[in-house]
Amino acid sequence: MTIGDAAKASGVPAKMIRYYESIGLIPKAVRNDSGYRYYAITDVHTLRFIRRGRDLGFSIDAIMRLLALWRDHHRASADVKRIALDHAAALRSKIADLEAMLGPIEYLADHCQGDHRSDCPIMDDLADHVARSEHEARETRPRHTKTTQRRGVST
CATH class of the missing domain: 1.10.1660.10 (Multidrug-efflux Transporter Regulator; Chain: A; Domain 2)
Known part of the structure; x- marks a missing residue:
């Protein structure tokens, strides 16, 4: 075909x-x-x-392994089960991550008036995160002093 x-x-x-x-x-x-x-x-x-x-x-990798086991009539079902359980554990982790995101989003949406005014806790939260990230980036940058060496020469 x-x-x-x-x-x-x-x-x-x-x-x-x-x-x-x-x-x-x-x-x-x-x-x-x-x-x-x-x-x-x-x-x-x-x-x-x-x-x-x-x-x-x-995943494609897991399917490759499952296909190999499917074709192997002498396979141990324990090998198949291990792949399935590993996948289930990964799914549980993703679910937990999604639930951790859901709570704050629902909280912010519940506290947003959703009207014609521009003030909005959702936007405030997103903007606050940007400001915190910029502040953290500034705090972690190396500070230059007069004794900073460049290319092996003291200034």
């Missing part, structure tokens, strides 16, 4: 199929006499596997 057919059958866009080929996630497609890529049903199964992995948020 053509790349368009493989894309429809797998739910993976043709552009991503070409990308997955370029990084070795799937084998290079066989080319027919006209130079068009030709995909077998096994390629479509692999693309569906990849798509489901991406839908679940697995």
